[in-house]
Amino acid sequence: MRDDRHDGTGWHADIDDLRAYARGELRAPRLWSVDTHLVTCAICRGTLAEVSDPQTLDAGWERLDAELDAPRPGFVEGLLLRIGVADHTARLLLATPVLRASWLGAVLLVLAMTVASVYTSDSPVLFLALAPLLPLTGVALSYGPALDPTHELAVVAPLHGFRLLMTRTIAVLVASLGLNGLATLALPGYGLRALAWLVPALALTATGLALTARLGPVLAPALVSGGWVALLMVTEATTHGMLAAFTGPAQGVAAAVAVIAACVLHRMRDRFDASPVPSPFTHFARRSTS
Amino acid sequence: MTSAATVSAAGLTLRYGRTAALDDVTLGLGEGVTGLLGPNGAGKTSLLRVLATAVPADRGAFTVLGHDPATAAGRREARRRLGYLPQNPGFHPEFTAFAFVDYVAILKELTDRGARHREVRRVLEAVDLTDVRGKRIKRLSGGMRQRVALAAALVGDPGVLLLDEPTVGLDPEQRMRFRELIADAGASRTVLLSTHQTEDVAMLCHRVIVMARGRVRFAGTPAELTARAAGRVWIGTQRDPGARAGWRTGLGTFRNVGDPPKGADLLEPTLEDGYLLVLDGEPAEVASV
Numbered sequence: 001m002r003d004d005r006h007d008g009t010g011w012h013a014d015i016d017d018l019r020a021y022a023r024g025e026l027r028a029p030r031l032w033s034v035d036t037h038l039v040t041c042a043i044c045r046g047t048l049a050e051v052s053d054p055q056t057l058d059a060g061w062e063r064l065d066a067e068l069d070a071p072r073p074g075f076v077e078g079l080l081l082r083i084g085v086a087d088h089t090a091r092l093l094l095a096t097p098v099l100r101a102s103w104l105g106a107v108l109l110v111l112a113m114t115v116a117s118v119y120t121s122d123s124p125v126l127f128l129a130l131a132p133l134l135p136l137t138g139v140a141l142s143y144g145p146a147l148d149p150t151h152e153l154a155v156v157a158p159l160h161g162f163r164l165l166m167t168r169t170i171a172v173l174v175a176s177l178g179l180n181g182l183a184t185l186a187l188p189g190y191g192l193r194a195l196a197w198l199v200p201a202l203a204l205t206a207t208g209l210a211l212t213a214r215l216g217p218v219l220a221p222a223l224v225s226g227g228w229v230a231l232l233m234v235t236e237a238t239t240h241g242m243l244a245a246f247t248g249p250a251q252g253v254a255a256a257v258a259v260i261a262a263c264v265l266h267r268m269r270d271r272f273d274a275s276p277v278p279s280p281f282t283h284f285a286r287r288s289t290s
Numbered sequence: 291m292t293s294a295a296t297v298s299a300a301g302l303t304l305r306y307g308r309t310a311a312l313d314d315v316t317l318g319l320g321e322g323v324t325g326l327l328g329p330n331g332a333g334k335t336s337l338l339r340v341l342a343t344a345v346p347a348d349r350g351a352f353t354v355l356g357h358d359p360a361t362a363a364g365r366r367e368a369r370r371r372l373g374y375l376p377q378n379p380g381f382h383p384e385f386t387a388f389a390f391v392d393y394v395a396i397l398k399e400l401t402d403r404g405a406r407h408r409e410v411r412r413v414l415e416a417v418d419l420t421d422v423r424g425k426r427i428k429r430l431s432g433g434m435r436q437r438v439a440l441a442a443a444l445v446g447d448p449g450v451l452l453l454d455e456p457t458v459g460l461d462p463e464q465r466m467r468f469r470e471l472i473a474d475a476g477a478s479r480t481v482l483l484s485t486h487q488t489e490d491v492a493m494l495c496h497r498v499i500v501m502a503r504g505r506v507r508f509a510g511t512p513a514e515l516t517a518r519a520a521g522r523v524w525i526g527t528q529r530d531p532g533a534r535a536g537w538r539t540g541l542g543t544f545r546n547v548g549d550p551p552k553g554a555d556l557l558e559p560t561l562e563d564g565y566l567l568v569l570d571g572e573p574a575e576v577a578s579v
Contacts, residue, residue, distance in 0.1 A: 028403060087403050088396045095382055095393055149380030150393075153442065156342045157397035158369040164397075270362060 013037050013044045015051070022052035028087070089167060095150065096142050096168045103141075104175060107134055111183040124190050125242045127183065129232050131197035135176035136204045136221055142168040144217030161272035165209070173205065196246035203254040204228055206261035213268040294320050296480040297341060297450055301350035304336050304504075311336035312347065313504035319450075323476035325491035325512070326484040327565055328501035334484040335377050337501070338454045341482070342374040355449050370399070373448035377455050377484075379439035383428035387419055387438050390427055394442040413441040417471055433464035440471060451481045457490060469494055488562040498561075500568045508568045518567050519559030524550040535566050 013021075013034050020026040021034050038045055073081055073090070080090040111134070114127045143165050145151040154164060180197060187194040204224055211220035235245045244250065295318035304312040311333050328334050339345045341352060343359045351360060355371050358364040381390055391410045400406040414423050417437040427435060436456055443451060453472065457465045465487075473494055475481055485491065491498050491512055498515050500508040508515060526544045529536035534548035547563050548570075550556065 031404070086401070088401045088406070091389075091393055091396055095385075150382065152344055152376050152380065153374070153394060154397055156344050156369060156372065156374050157394070158366050158399050159397045160366075273362065273365070 012041060012047070015047065018044065018048050019051050022048060029081075092164065092167050093171045095148075096171050103138070104179065107138070107176065107179055110134070111179060115183050115186045118187060123243075124187060124194055127187065127194070128197050128246050129229075129242065131180045131183070132201035132204050133225055133228065134180060135173055135201045136208045136224060138172040138176045139169050139205050140208060140212070140217055140221035142172050143212070146217070162269040165272050169205070169209065177201065193246070196251065199251050199254040199258065200228070200246075203258040203261065206258045206265060210261045210265040210268065213265065213271040296320060296355050297352065297482070299341070299350065299352035302337070302340055302347045302352060303349040304333075304340060304345070304347050310504045312340065312350075315350070315501075315504070315506055317499060317506060317509060319480050319482055320497075321476075321478070321480055322496040323472060323481040323483055323494050325495035325498040326482055326501065327486075327488065327491060327498060328507075329569065331503070332501040333504040334501055335454055336504070338374070338452045338482065338484055339376075342372060342376075342452050343369055344374070344376075370446065371449045373443035373445070373451040375436075375439050375443045375451075375453045375456055377458075379435075379442075381427045381435065381438070384426060386424050386426055387414065387430065387434075387441075388423040390438060391441050391445060395445045398446045400446065409445060413444040416444060416474070417441045418467075433460050433467070436460065436464075436468065437471070440468075440475075444475065449479050451475055451479055453481065454484045455486065456483070457485060457487060465490075488560075488565055492561045500565060502569055512561050515564040515568065516559055516561045517564065519547065519563035521556060522550060522567060523547050523557045523559045523563050524554035525557055526554070534570050 017026055017030055017034055021031070026034060038048065073087075074094075077090050077094055080093065081087060085093070110130070114130050118124050118127050141147045148154070155161070177198070180201070184194045184197075208221040208224040211224065214220070215223065232242050232245055236242045297317075297319040299318075300316045302312050302315040303310065313333075315333070315337060326334050326337070336345075340347045341354070343365055351358065353359075353364075354368040357367040357371070359368045382393070385393065388410055391413060392406065395406045395410055400409060411420070411423075414420050417440050419434065419437050419441060422430060422434060427438060430438065436459075440453075440456065443453070456472070457468050460468060469490065472481060472483060476494070483490065483495065495512055498508070498510065498512050499506055500515070508518075524530075524546050525539075526536075526546055529538075529544045530546040530548070530551065532548060532551070533546035536544050536546040536548075539545050545557065546554075547566050
């Protein structure tokens with residue numbers, strides 16, 4: 001965006017960028033750079049006035065004013081913008097309840113305690129059993145009124161509910177799987193076996209979301225979590241140990257469940273837009289109002 | 291319902307277990323501010339939530355500016371034309387006022403950054419919050435938060451605005467300021483204002499709907515509601531046992547509302563008197579104001 005005009009104090013915006021800016025045709029991120037530069041550079045503001053007609057110049061100043069009011073992106077938002085995430089998507093992600101430091105800190109604490117238990121018990125079972133539940137819990141809490149104070153505003157907004165759900169789900173999955181991955185690195189002695197939580201995690205999350213369309217954001221993940229614990233207990237009772245649930249064939253079954261659940265979820269996507277998905281607690285919440 | 295109705299509803303019914311929150315509600319709204327009065331549990335919030343498409347009705351149908359929310363396409367079009375201020379608006383407290391309204395604008399599909407930010411500026415200016423746009427919401431007063439919520443509802447210039455008790459918890463000065471904002475908003479669009487305050491209705495509304503137990507008990511102009519109490523308000527030296535309601539005034543006399551005895555000293559009725567009489571027959575603790 002720089003050209004070779006120089007006044008001894010710094011470089012200036014490219015004349016073609018200024019012309020495009022004046023016409024309202026300059027696109028981000030060059031638009032943001034020129035916006036920022038114009039605030040501090042009187043020479044470029046003068047150049048802009050020369051290449052603009054009055055009407056488009058006024059529109060440009062209005063746009064500049066709006067930019068000055070806009071919040072500066074924080075560290076995470078700036079990072080998302082730099083890797084190419086659209087600014088509106090980045091802002092939606094920042095409003096995801098479970099991406100807050102308090103939730104992520106709690107997950108880290110649970111994982112640290114679980115990893116410590118692996119070292120004391122000399123078995124990865126507890127870690128493998130727990131790790132798949134964390135992404136499911138995070139995704140469940142990111143959708144619904146429990147943790148999202150603006151849930152009702154999101155429900156009545158024209159943005160498709162399924163799109164918002166998927167945006168948040170992907171963000172939570174990336175964060176949760178990343179933390180689980182860090183915990184896995186703390187268990188080098190178990191090799192690839194320590195990664196056996198990954199496919200069950202995807203299967204549980206996809207199944208939980210698919211059932212959420214029918215059962216709501218509380219009952220569905222609760223049932224799936226209970227089912228997972230029950231499955232592990234049955235495995236413990238009927239085989240030589242819980243680790244049988246993490247063998248190759250079991251991983252294949254989990255992968256199949258994940259794919260089927262994802263297909264069911266896609267087919268039911270419009271249910272996330274029609275109305276709030278029913279919840280056992282919705283009834284009580286509604287009665288508290290007139 | 292009138293032919294000029296921007297919101298038309300017929301037979302709306304919503305039940306929670308055995309309780310009917312809405313019981314066969316039929317109404318039509320036009321441009322301007324319509325007040326929605328009723329005691330706690332009357333169904334005001336339920337009606338607004340159904341019209342806002344936050345919950346589906348069990349029975350009945352409605353349209354918003356000609357769009358039927360019962361279909362996916364109609365629901366999306368209706369939502370594009372609706373602004374909704376819930377009874378307890380939620381915020382992301384760490385967001386600034388600008389960032390929060392910006393977030394709501396994204397939910398309303400304004401994805402172009404420049405156009406969206408201009409719209410956020412416009413609505414913050416409309417509610418007189420330009421000076422605190424950079425403040426975190428957790429540092430704003432209750433009145434300012436309500437104005438942030440109203441700004442969020444105004445994003446996209448909706449043709450229909452649904453406001454659920456927006457003046458609750460505000461001090462008199464804030465309430466007056468909010469009334470000005472609602473009056474401005476109602477100048478060019480349909481506003482349905484749910485409130486407990488009969489003063490709000492008297493000052494702001496060109497029409498009023500009174501609900502009780504999920505049903506519409508009255509629909510008309512504020513003057514018509516006031517006229518319901520004509521000849522039925524009188525002053526006495528004690529609370530008349532036959533009065534529907536009665537209370538001691540600051541002058542030590544008693545203002546009675548109901549069926550006056552012969553020779554009673556009649557008073558000019560107010561909108562509140564009319565409201566009380568429309569609710570006549572409701573349980574006393576519900577009808578008391």
